[in-house]
Amino acid sequence: MPGRRVPSSTARRIPSRIWPASGRRVALRSSVNASCQDNWTVPPGPKWCGRVILALGGMGGMSIFTPPVRTVTVADAVFTAVPQYVLGLLARPAVPVSSPSSPAYADARLRAAEDRVHARGSDRAGIAALPPVAGWRAAHRAVGGDPVRHPCAAEALLRRHAGGGRLPRINSAVDLANALSLESGLPVASMAVAGLDGELTVRPATGTEVFHPLGSPAGTVEAPAPGEVVYADAAGTAHSRHWNWRQGDTVRTVPGTHDLLFTVECAHAGGRAEVSAALAELRTELGPPAGEPLLLDAERRSAPVSFDPLDCLRGRIDALDDRILALLGERVAVVREVARYKSDESAVRAPARVEQVVRRVTALADRHGVPAGLAERLYRLLIEELTELELSHLR
Ligand SMILES: C=C(O[C@@H]1C=C(C(=O)O)C=C[C@H]1O)C(=O)O
Structure with a gap:
């Protein structure tokens, strides 16, 4: 995304010591984070200033600087093995994570x-037969994994308490993700993006990645085996083992206020709608400024995910406009049909019907939180234009 600027909200998160109030725009390629190909806005000051910021930002897990856009990619090899794989993504900036999970x-x-x-x-057999779980078992086998030793996160979660037990309570974000995972049978995870160094890729491990197990003492590392599917960042840190079996410590969700990336994945055919439904549910629960959910699949293998609240909200507006326009198109088509049943101008203009429509929508507007005046003006303009369209059919 050449020319993209660091939004002011990001600038505000940086201590004024190194990010003075007024900024000067320059093109700068990160020397630390080679995958971050954006041009960043850096503040005035000595030439090294921006590099210090990027260097600090490049220290995985210790970042004071979260770039607002992360590219997420699923490698071709993953789709070759599991063509029906769908990775759903939801960005939610500044999530207040509380522990114990409160509000309740x-x-x-x-x-x-x-x-x-x-x-x-x-029971175990019943869990294994659930379509999402069965899909993951097949996916693990397709990439040379062992789904019995390393089941998908949802199967592990379902198994852990199927006998009547309760899951341990972690914090509000993780508990929500776990609830949605139990409900959907899909792996649902929350990742703290500050722990990511550059872009995130779901790909087979090369064998050189470093994985820090969740909750392990500092310095504990594991090396995923070559070919094992992992979530890896640009610095070569693996943030998961065996696809989504375990999550790494660097991106773990802890109490505080954090930019979180939620993932919902499926590996069974037809699971796309289930992933969408779970993401929609998550977005509702997390509230604004959650972004518009995004799905990566064999057709769309990579996408930028922004954690800038303004971008997130604009993404939602664009998605709503898609739906509004689709409905508007349907309405225009029906009005064209109506025109076929009218033979003169007064029938087309139908002033009594116009008033009836306007009265109905202004009453409805209130119920949907739309100012009545806005609805009235919008509809009068719409009807005026559509009446002209009908008249053109008559002529
Ligand atoms: C569609 C009709 O005709 C015209 C278009 C209207 C509309 O867009 O709702 C309403 C009244 C007429 O001006 C109709 O008679 O129902």
Whole structure:
């Protein structure tokens, strides 16, 4: 994304000591984070100033500087092995993560999800037969993995408490992700993006990656085996083992306020709608400024994900406009049909019908939080234009 600027919200997060208030725009390629190909806006000051910021930002897990856009990619090799794989992404800047899970909704939601699984009473075989879980078992085999030793995160979660137990409560974000995972049978994860160095790729490990197990003492490292699917960043840190079986410590979600990337994945055919539904649910629960969910699949293998609140909200506006325009197109088509049943101008103009439509929509507007005046003006303009369209059919 050449020419992209660091939004002011990011600038505000940087201590004024190294990021003075007024900025000067220069093109700078990160020497630390080779994958970060953006041009950044850096503040005035000595030439080394911007490099210090980028160098600090490049220290995985210790970042004071979270670049607002992360490119997420699924490697071709993953789709070659599992063509139906879908990786759903949801960016939510500045999530207030609390522990214990409070406000209690995440805990209550997790409890309800647990109760439903208990009521269903699935044993191991029943869990393995769930379409999402069966899909993951097949996917692991397709990439040379062992789904019995390293089940997908959802299967592991379902197994852990299927007998009637409760999952440990971690914090509001993780508990919410776990609740959604139990409900959907899909792996749902929360990643702290500050722990990522540059872009994130789901790909087979080369054998050179370093993985820090969750909750392990500092300095504990594991090396994923070559070919094992991992979430890896540009610096070669693996943030997962065996696809989504375990998450790494560097991106773990801890209490505080953090930019979080939520992932929901499926490996079974037809799972796309389930991934979308889970992401929509997450977006509702997390509230604004959660971004518009994004799906990576065999057709679209890479996408930038912004953690700038303004970008997130604009992404949502664009997605809403898509839906509004699609509905508007349907309405225009129906009005064209109506025109076929009218034979003169007064029938086309139908002033009584116009007033009826305007009255109805202004009353509805209120229910949807739309100012009545806005709805009235919009509809009068729309009807005026469509009436002209109808008249043109008549002529
Ligand atoms: C579609 C009709 O005709 C015209 C277009 C209208 C609309 O867009 O809602 C309403 C009244 C007419 O001006 C109709 O008669 O229903």
